[in-house]
């Protein structure tokens with residue numbers, strides 16, 4: 001697709017996606033619900049909640065007409081949301097359907113150490129077509145996430161993340177202070193799609209080569225850096241083997257330079273919308289599953305920061321820009337106090353672009369459902385500027 005065409009598409013989507021007339025329609029609201037992680041079904045087996053996760057190659061489409069191959073849990077990006085109560089016994093049966101190695105790490109949870117998902121530290125990597133069963137008691141309360149802990153530079157930006165929410169169903173400490181009905185989970189990530197493509201192709205080629213050589217009994221352990229013991233490894237070094245990290249494989253500029261920034265796997269104008277009404281509180285669970293820090297700013301409001309890494313803060317405080325470092329989760333309460341359509345986005349201006357073009361990335365909107373209908377006309381903005389109708393191509397350089 002040509003740059004000019006893409007810009008035209010993106011402007012048309014902006015018109016279709018973000019103006020009040022369409023944002024308040026039932027159809028758009030229903031479509032919007034699909035932009036949040038889907039709850040993962042479980043089966044009660046005895047006294048345990050049993051979940052199933054698999055990993056496979058998938059296509060990610062942050063905006064229409066831009067797709068890239070990636071990995072994903074249960075063919076969803078982000079992976080499905082696991083929701084359990086504090087103290088629940090949880091079992092997650094994990095199947096690896098790819099040619100690559102993976103594990104699952106339960107970020108922020110107090111699991112037994114053998115369940116922590118760190119390859120070669122707490123378990124062997126889950127290899128192609130293998131299964132691994134994770135078992136733990138859901139602790140502690142709050143907003144957490146799970147992610148692959150193998151080859152995280154590639155795997156984490158390749159869709160291998162999802163939310164795990166541990167609830168205190170009868171006595172939620174946040175609900176007590178800030179009564180709310182609606183809540184939203186937002187998972188942030190950043191992707192260098194060229195890096196992902198190159199790396200996935202390279203790794204798949206190497207896996208194929210390795211399997212072919214193994215089948216023919218010509219597998220060279222040194223070439224693939226596979227040793228059974230530390231002694232074997234040290235012996236190989238003595239005989240001239242160079243560990244991969246001593247070979248300067250990459251210049252810093254070859255490390256990932258993300259040019260796509262997503263919220264729940266989507267970039268603006270396809271990012272999810274937060275709906276609110278005047279007088280309503282909404283809870284927003286912010287999760288950073290990516291490698292960049294996000295500086296998340298809400299227009300027209302100060303929100304309450306109520307949980308940090310899942311833990312309720314002793315004294316919630318107000319701010320309008322929250323710093324969400326990699327690996328961090330924050331829960332915020334937004335009070336509906338200023339009717340309108342407001343932007344919520346990363347204030348690092350490079351993160352509100354798609355492939356370098358504004359608008360894009362993490363831009364999203366907080367929309368009051370109880371806006372006056374006359375304000376909710378599709379071409380209101382154009383009329384206010386004295387134009388007859390909406391300009392469709394507004395973004396050409």
Ligand SMILES: [Cu+2]
Pocket residue numbers: 101102103148149150151155160
């Ligand atoms: Cu992985």
